[in-house]
Structures are given as C-alpha cells and as structure tokens.
Amino acid sequence: MSSILDASQALGLELPPRARAIPRAPGVGGDVRVITPVGPPERIVRPETDPDPMDNAEDRKIFHLSPPPVYRTPNPRELDVVFVGSGISGMTFGIMSQWRLKNVNVVIYEKNASFGGTWFENRYPGCRCDVQSHIYQFRFETFDWSEAYAQWDEIFHYHSYVFAKYGLSRLVQFRHAVVGADYDEERAKWRVTVEKTDEVTGKKERFERECDVLVNGTGVLNRPKWPDTPGAELFKGELVHTAQWDESKDSVDGKVVGVIGNGSTGIQVVQSIGSRVKHMDHYVRTPTYMQAYLEGGVKLSPQRRGQFRDPAFTRQFMRDTYMNREKYWVMFTSAEHKLNKLVVKRALEYLEKSVKDPELRAKLTPHFAYGCRRPIFSDDYYPTIQRPNVSLRREPIKRFWEKGLVLDLGDGREEMRELDMIICATGFAANWVSKFMPVRGRERRLLADDWASHPEAYRTLTVNGFPNYFMILGPNTPPTHNSLIISCEQQCNYVMQMIHALQHNPLIKSIEVKLEAQRAFAKEAQDWLKTNSVWNVDCGGWYRYKNGYTVQWPGPALHMIDSIHSVDWRHYSVEMWNDPSSYSMHTPWTFKALDKRELRDDELTIQAAKL
Incomplete structure (x- = not known):
C-alpha cells in the first residue's frame, strides 16, 4: 500500500509567517489515530510511460462514465486553457488532462499556498468529512484510511500524495488568485486577470493571461457566509x-x-x-x-481496516456503496x-x-422531510x-x-x-459567483448580475452569453446522497470533449450553449423539483433560494452523469471564423437529449428502483 507524502515534502512549500500553515502530519501531538507513515510516492506517474489511470472499463460501465475523447487528427489545433482552483475539481482536471489532451497548454491557478480547496481552508475543531472515507477518494488511488470518516488533515495528506504522484506541480501555480475574467468577442479569447502574492514579502502583483478556454473549478463551498445579524x-x-x-x-x-x-x-x-x-x-x-455514523461509527476496527488495505476490496466497496446510495435516492422524491x-x-x-x-x-x-x-x-x-x-x-x-x-x-x-x-458556523455563500472574481461575457455581461436572484446553468456546466466558459460542480450539481467525485470526473471529461471539438477544426471560433436549451433545462428541472422532491419547502437549507429556485439535480447522480455522457450539439451554437456553413458538428459526439420524458416523476422513480 502506498504511503502519503507530507505536503511540504511534496511541494517544497515554505510559507510566509502570515500565511496559513501547511498542517502537521496527522498523528502528531497526542492524536490517537494510527496514520499510514508519510513518505514519497514510489514514482511519479507520467502519461509518457503509464496508461490513463481513470480509464477503467469496468468502472465506466458501473458509473456510466464517458470514454476518453479520441483525437481524429495527429496535429490538433493548439489551445491555451486556464483552470481556476486546485481543490478536488482542479486535481481531477489536472490529472485527466495529462492523458486526454494533446497540444493543450493547461495552467491551474490557485489562490491559496497549497492545493486541497475545502480541505486546506477548513480546519476548525472537529472538522471531518461527513461522507465515508473509502468513497470520498479518487477511485484510481485507494488509501489506507485510519478512520471510516476522515478528519480534514488526513484528507489533506492524502491529497498531497496524489498531487505528488501524478505530477500536478507541473500545472499548478500557487498564490495566484484569479480576480477577473473578460471575454474578447472579436478575438475569442478570455483575458484572465491574476493577482500573484510573493511568498516571502507578501507583495501583490497583477498580470493578464489570455486563454482560449476558461474553466471555473472554484465550486460553491469556498466563500464564507457571515450572519446577516446587525451590529x-x-x-x-x-x-x-x-x-x-x-x-x-x-x-x-x-x-x-x-x-x-x-x-x-x-x-x-x-x-x-x-x-x-x-x-x-x-x-x-x-x-x-441526525443519525449515528454508518459503518459502526467513526473508528475502524483493525480487521475492517485490514480489509480496506486491499485495493481490490476497496474498489468493490466503492462501487457497491455508490450503487446502493443510488437506490436510496428515491427517498428524496417525497x-x-x-x-x-x-x-x-x-x-x-x-x-x-x-x-x-x-x-x-x-x-x-x-x-x-x-x-x-x-x-x-x-x-x-x-x-x-x-x-x-x-x-x-x-x-x-x-x-x-x-x-x-x-x-x-x-x-x-x-x-x-x-x-x-x-x-x-454559518456556511458559505452558495451562489457560484464571487465579488473577487467578476466574470464578464459577451457585451461585457457580468455573470453575477445574471445570477443576482439565482444561478442558472445548462446541465451544471455552462451559461449562454459566456462562450468557451465551463464550470465544474456548478449549479444543480450537489448530490445529497452520494459522493461528488464521480460526478466531477464526468464533468471534466465533458469539458475535454468540448476542447477536442475546438481543436479538431481551426475554423471554430467559439462554442456557446443556446439560451433556449439552457432555459428549457432550467424549467424542466425546476418544475420537477417543485412537485416531486423534498426540496420544495423552505427548511433552512442552502439548496433552495429565497425565490424558490432549487440547485439540486432533478434525479440521482447517475441520471446527471448520463445526461452529460456526450455533447448534444443541438443545444449549442458553434461560431466560425468565416462562413458558418463551412463546418458542422458530427454524430460521434451526439447523445440523447435530456428531454421532458426523462424528467418525468415516474421515469425517475423507475430508474432509481432498477439501479
């Protein structure tokens, strides 16, 4: 079993005194947990010598995952891609991109001094994941967890091991906060404004970086929400x-x-x-x-932990647990x-x-309910x-x-x-926009203005008026019942299908979801959620906005994964550099639409019952 690598060893980070420190190795200072000893990975996994770690045929079948997109030309168009954030989404995209993208310059900007997102920023007393450790991990990299529900520091150290093993330091730039993004319609370029903080002096310096595709992986749980109580x-x-x-x-x-x-x-x-x-x-x-923890509580017995040290056992546990949770999703319909x-x-x-x-x-x-x-x-x-x-x-x-x-x-x-x-402990501003990162699309439209009352996106991933702009774990993603990491994988692969499409023909200027497709999805989703889900009342949760708009997905996790299996080009406008009739999208990318029939209550109930 692989051991984890301390973050400071993995990245050579020397943090300034004012910055949040890299956490100590778990198990230090009276901690009773018995943690896998820290140490470097056996070797760095590289696309030049190793197969795609995410391309597992059996997992694809079980989790309904899309196959990797395939290049149809030996010399695809060169593109620049900027990804914002190095939490789970950024790490997933970064690992996947090394095997599935060719002739693409990927840079991942991270505002913090380290990767990990939520599990770097949140370290309050008692902080731990409320999803079982063995399904809250990358399916291709199992780990010897000390507890059934891991604490934040152990998750962080697991991430440090993955980060080092898959060579993500080649892609990620820390202390680089994206503070703005503007779309240049004439040139079909995103101008990304980045604020770099010097790790020694703390001095901030801004610069611009242009890219062809902008992917926002900042998620939703990263902007603290303070009480609105006066005084x-x-x-x-x-x-x-x-x-x-x-x-x-x-x-x-x-x-x-x-x-x-x-x-x-x-x-x-x-x-x-x-x-x-x-x-x-x-x-x-x-x-x-509130319920008691599953799996017999937080602690793992020596016998149970020994079982999980077998990667084959853990992978099967992940598959079985995920599918069981899909069956139970039906409880949220009423x-x-x-x-x-x-x-x-x-x-x-x-x-x-x-x-x-x-x-x-x-x-x-x-x-x-x-x-x-x-x-x-x-x-x-x-x-x-x-x-x-x-x-x-x-x-x-x-x-x-x-x-x-x-x-x-x-x-x-x-x-x-x-x-x-x-x-x-008042959570986060669950609006998918940040005043610190204004995103402006066509005609200088500000995404925050469009989403002033609620966020509306096409199948969680993209928004009309913002060409070549995509989101990972965007609005309507949150799964109440299952791990989001599988969903994150599928969304990253969908974006890579889009990048392939841009590369295959240099005449393509931009790809943008049609407004009618975005609104049709939003309407069908909201109509279903308002009449067939437990989120149709105000219970104080963050899934539902004051105006009644709900940001849950209208179905189980596999339903969402199926809906973005491939790009449905009927729902997109493809802008060309010259005559629009000179190129059309081909059927290899076509996938059945998420139509009204698929959103019916009885269809979802039947689907959940059959899983």
Whole structure:
C-alpha cells in the first residue's frame, strides 16, 4: 500500500509567517489515530510511460462514465486553457488532462499556498468529512484510511500524495488568485486577470493571461457566509468564521463561547469543544435530522481496516456503496415516500434514545422531510448538548452587542448573552459567483448580475452569453446522497470533449450553449423539483433560494452523469471564423437529449428502483 507524502515534502512549500500553515502530519501531538507513515510516492506517474489511470472499463460501465475523447487528427489545433482552483475539481482536471489532451497548454491557478480547496481552508475543531472515507477518494488511488470518516488533515495528506504522484506541480501555480475574467468577442479569447502574492514579502502583483478556454473549478463551498445579524462591528470579543479558523490563535479553552449554526460544521464544532469551554450556547434556528455514523461509527476496527488495505476490496466497496446510495435516492422524491418515512422514524428514535429531557428533545425535533437539509451523522452531539455547561438556544438572534448577542424572547422581551467568543458556523455563500472574481461575457455581461436572484446553468456546466466558459460542480450539481467525485470526473471529461471539438477544426471560433436549451433545462428541472422532491419547502437549507429556485439535480447522480455522457450539439451554437456553413458538428459526439420524458416523476422513480 502506498504511503502519503507530507505536503511540504511534496511541494517544497515554505510559507510566509502570515500565511496559513501547511498542517502537521496527522498523528502528531497526542492524536490517537494510527496514520499510514508519510513518505514519497514510489514514482511519479507520467502519461509518457503509464496508461490513463481513470480509464477503467469496468468502472465506466458501473458509473456510466464517458470514454476518453479520441483525437481524429495527429496535429490538433493548439489551445491555451486556464483552470481556476486546485481543490478536488482542479486535481481531477489536472490529472485527466495529462492523458486526454494533446497540444493543450493547461495552467491551474490557485489562490491559496497549497492545493486541497475545502480541505486546506477548513480546519476548525472537529472538522471531518461527513461522507465515508473509502468513497470520498479518487477511485484510481485507494488509501489506507485510519478512520471510516476522515478528519480534514488526513484528507489533506492524502491529497498531497496524489498531487505528488501524478505530477500536478507541473500545472499548478500557487498564490495566484484569479480576480477577473473578460471575454474578447472579436478575438475569442478570455483575458484572465491574476493577482500573484510573493511568498516571502507578501507583495501583490497583477498580470493578464489570455486563454482560449476558461474553466471555473472554484465550486460553491469556498466563500464564507457571515450572519446577516446587525451590529457585528460592536462586538469586542473574538468573532471567527469556521472557514477562516486559525488554530495558532483561535483557542476556546476556558471561554464562554457561542456557536451559530447547526449544519454539519456547527455540529462538529459543538461536539468537539463542549468539554473544553467554560460555557457554550449553541444557537439553532432550524433543527435537523441526525443519525449515528454508518459503518459502526467513526473508528475502524483493525480487521475492517485490514480489509480496506486491499485495493481490490476497496474498489468493490466503492462501487457497491455508490450503487446502493443510488437506490436510496428515491427517498428524496417525497416526504410521503415509505423510505423517507422510515429514515425519519429511525432518526427520531435515535433522538428519543439519546435525549431524555422531553423539552430539549422537542427543540431538537425537525418538522420537514428527511433530506430537505443535508443529513447529519454524529455519535457525540446529543451527549454534548446535554452537558451542564452547554445550552441549546432556539430564540432568534436579534443583534450583536459589545459583549455578545441579544436574543428575541418575544413580546418585546430580550435577553443579553455575554460571550468571550462567537463562532459562526454559518456556511458559505452558495451562489457560484464571487465579488473577487467578476466574470464578464459577451457585451461585457457580468455573470453575477445574471445570477443576482439565482444561478442558472445548462446541465451544471455552462451559461449562454459566456462562450468557451465551463464550470465544474456548478449549479444543480450537489448530490445529497452520494459522493461528488464521480460526478466531477464526468464533468471534466465533458469539458475535454468540448476542447477536442475546438481543436479538431481551426475554423471554430467559439462554442456557446443556446439560451433556449439552457432555459428549457432550467424549467424542466425546476418544475420537477417543485412537485416531486423534498426540496420544495423552505427548511433552512442552502439548496433552495429565497425565490424558490432549487440547485439540486432533478434525479440521482447517475441520471446527471448520463445526461452529460456526450455533447448534444443541438443545444449549442458553434461560431466560425468565416462562413458558418463551412463546418458542422458530427454524430460521434451526439447523445440523447435530456428531454421532458426523462424528467418525468415516474421515469425517475423507475430508474432509481432498477439501479
């Protein structure tokens, strides 16, 4: 079994004092986990000498993955591609591009000092993945995980090993933040503005880079969302967001702490620091369903861990688990579905068994369908919330004051809570746009303006008015029930089909999804989601916008993967440098459209039941 490589060894990073430090190797400093020893990969895998690691025929069949696109000419047109972000999407695209793209200059810009995205930025107390470790990994690179649900630092070190083994340092430039992108219609070029930060002095310098194709892989969970409660500037204590946690200075020991939010992050923080604080208030607006961890809990028995050390066993586990989760997807079609009711029953039984006080139990009881908010797994939250030094507060937060928070008790009454530290576990701005990276398409259209009320894209991947621009894990991607890494692979391969199309004929100026195709997909998806899913009510989750627009996919993960198996050229406009009639797209790329029949409720139910 391969060992992982410490990030500093893999990349030779020397971070300035003000930058977030590369985490220490897991297992150091009293950590009881037994981690695979760190060390370099046996060798660097290269496309010149090694087969495509993602091209596994059996996996293609099981996960419905597209085959690698094939060049039909020995000398395809040279292109420049800029990819933004080196999280899971960037790493997937970077690895895949080395085998599936020819004559393409790929550069990946990363704003941080290291790769990893979410698992580099998030390191709050108790931070761990809420998806089982052995399906939250690249299917072509298994790993000897120490726990069934890995903590952030072990995930980061796994990524460091993958990063080193597949030579991604050849493509990625760190401390390079993309701060703007403008499409030049006349030249069919994207002008990308990049801000480079000197690793020693911290000095920032901007430059422009042109490219033919721009791929945004920044995802959605990377822009911290602060509470909209007024008066934050008045608070004199420590105010911190979990996504900006600095373990070198953010200490909770012996303090009176308030935690705002009860998604996965808020739950993990509360159960992690309950025994360390003098007192803690957990502020919860909407309770959510909770279950005990699967696979017998967070820990792996020596016997179970030994089984997972066999790559063949792990790969089969990944396949079986993924397909089982696809079967269970049908529970999200209705609160009245028997499977949804069964899971609600089990979650409430777990609550009743764990919390004896009926008043507290009532405060923790949700009143919506299972899955409307992201399901949470925890073995420790219920015991923590019943500690004598921990309080659950359901009253609305009215405002900040200099010493803490003011609660609205109703009938004009208020309660002023004094706190040393307020931790905002309030998630991320799930709008797929960033004020720090304005994207302008045709006629200087700003994507953020188009998406002011909600983000609308064609099958998660691209937007009308923004030619040769693609997204990985864009709007409507989030799978509630399954690992997103397989979906990420399929989306990357779809973009590479587009790049191949641009390369095959130098007369092609740009490829752009038709507005009618984008709107037709959005309408069919929203119509289905509003009438046939558990996300059609406001339960406080981030999948649904205030205007009712839902960013879930209208079907199971394999349904999405099938819908982007190949490019349906009927849905795209191909702009030519000269006579538009001089070239037409050929059938090898054609795939059946995601039409109205495929989005019917009975079709989806039947498909899910047959999986």
